[in-house]
């Protein structure tokens with residue numbers, strides 16, 4: 078018998094006991110739906126975790142600093158943090174962290190952005206209150222950082238805007254109603270570093286002059302408070318600061334940084350302005366290690382967190398496995414339903430099977446007929462289950478988001494149907510159904526036609 | 534009319550012309566069929582030897598339980614004998630796999646039963662078409678052949694009906710059309726009139742006689758009505774306790 082004929086006959090047989098077959102098919106659909114819902118929940122959670130990790134800014138960032146002079150011990154090289162330094166690292170000369178260095182890092186493959194991490198001491202005055210604190214800086218690209226999810230007010234309007242973001246605790250020390258500061262003007266007092274022009278000697282300079290390569294001049298700058306933050310970006314990993322400026326503005330201020338003083342103490346002349354540290358943002362988190370190695374080879378010190386996405390992926394393989402198994406339990410129960418339905422059908426249609434064999438059907442024809450019925454139920458159940466699973470996932474997601482919203486949390490997509498799941502669910506459902514049909518179809522094929530036709 | 538004898542032969546084509554006359558349709562040699570039930574052996578067939586010539590109309594008579602159906606089933610290849618040889622148009626059945634037996638059944642034989650054995654969920658037309666599906670006949674050809682077979686039995690007006698909507702006589706005509714649709718050389722009928730009143734039964738037998746005479750179809754029919762057998766058969770065989778007897 079041709080496959081097309083088997084399918085056609087199977088279709089009419091299924092319609093013949095429509096109620097029973099519909100119930101069985103619904104059983105498969107529920108099984109597939111639970112599998113689809115579970116797997117898409119796993120996929121959604123994985124995407125959510127990936128998104129959060131990326132937005133924390135911790136795993137695509139390399140902190141670059143000047144390499145410290147190496148201490149030489151008895152045995153030569155010092156082991157740092159458990160790993161030995163590569164020969165290249167040991168031999169390359171130390172590089173100053175200046176603008177040339179920044180531009181060079183900018184051109185390393187895989188680097189999205191390199192910006193200086195500028196921090197300095199300053200005093201912020203709002204009305205009658207003034208506080209001295211550490212100022213930090215942040216580039217426009219940090220806008221997507223998860224710390225700003227709960228930002229009150231807004232992010233900087235431009236990379237060089239005279240604007241400031243305040244940490245809530247700090248804002249509270251300036252005002253009893255911190256959020257009322259948003260839109261207000263505050264005054265920043267800081268020390269500007271001013272290079273001594275060639276030919277000028279220290280003696281010829283003002284009273285406040287320090288006798289090295291630069292002088293420090295007190296300055297004031299008016300800033301508009303645009304936002305109040307509850308959290309600091311990068312999880313405070315870069316050191317705490319109570320007030321953040323746009324990086325462009327922070328560069329333009331030429332504020333004297335603690336690192337500059339260290340440089341002077343260390344014997345430099347301070348003539349040449351250097352950055353305290355640079356932040357390298359890598360386009361793809363998995364390239365962090367490779368970029369970090371290249372930076373080190375250029376003679377810079379570098380530091381990054383381990384690629385957490387790797388262990389995260391491993392975790393989710395396990396989670397997906399578990400969710401898949403839970404989802405499959407329902408499908409296994411549904412498979413028993415198919416076995417039951419088909420065995421019943423074989424028993425009921427004993428005579429019909431006998432007739433078919435008497436008029437020329439082979440064992441293979443009979444088997445094929447029952448397989449076609451199983452496959453048809455699997456196909457219908459798979460398609461129905463996919464739709465049902467999608468609906469379940471949708472409501473799960475919507476329900477969770479309503480809950481999150483009611484509790485003042487930002488909403489999250491916790492559910493995602495990967496494209497491969499669509500094909501997989503249907504193919505899997507058909508395969509499970511065919512496997513379930515194995516026994517009943519075999520039984521039908523082996524049926525003795527003489528016995529089947531003997532009794533009326 | 535449109536129905537022709539099948540051209541295919543299981544033996545080689547050159548010998549076919551001679552086969553048509555000389556090769557017997559059925560040859561059974563010392564056929565036994567034993568059933569073992571709870572330690573006792575039932576000899577449903579006990580050393581049956583017979584030969585049926587091509588184009589013969591043979592009636593098989595015997596009381597209930599004498600082994601008539603069992604004999605028909607082993608000839609049809611639905612059942613395998615415990616011992617002995619059965620040859621149909623020169624093809625020995627014992628050597629055939631169950632797959633080959635099924636093909637043999639749908640290419641060489643048609644079977645009709647006492648209880649009609651139509652598929653209740655299928656229409657008249659679908660029932661008659663069913664053997665053609667197993668024979669993998671193209672759809673386009675199937676329709677024509679189904680109509681032709683139903684025309685032969687005079688039932689073209691009830692194509693869409695289900696068997697339960699037909700009278701007994703009509704159902705048996707559908708069953709006969711189904712047996713005819715593959716153009717068999719051998720028709721086996723197990724008490725085809727057993728469930729019909731005598732007038733309807735005669736109509737069925739007239740039909741079989743036409744096939745025998747016009748189409749040269751070999752017919753073996755089981756019955757227990759001797760009068761009918763005497764009227765229609767070329768030859769009568771008597772079976773008692775699994776053995777052929779002189780009557």
Ligand SMILES: Nc1ncnc2c1ncn2[C@@H]1O[C@H](COP(=O)(O)OP(=O)(O)O)[C@@H](O)[C@H]1O
Nearest residue numbers: 568570575577596597598599600601602603604
């Ligand atoms: N499957 C079977 N198991 C046991 N005995 C059987 C079986 N089939 C037939 N018989 C026995 O074989 C004998 C012949 O049966 P059957 O060929 O059906 O007789 P008939 O068709 O002449 O009435 C009977 O005695 C019957 O009981």
Ligand SMILES: [Mg+2]
Nearest residue numbers: 601602603723
């Ligand atoms: Mg009988």
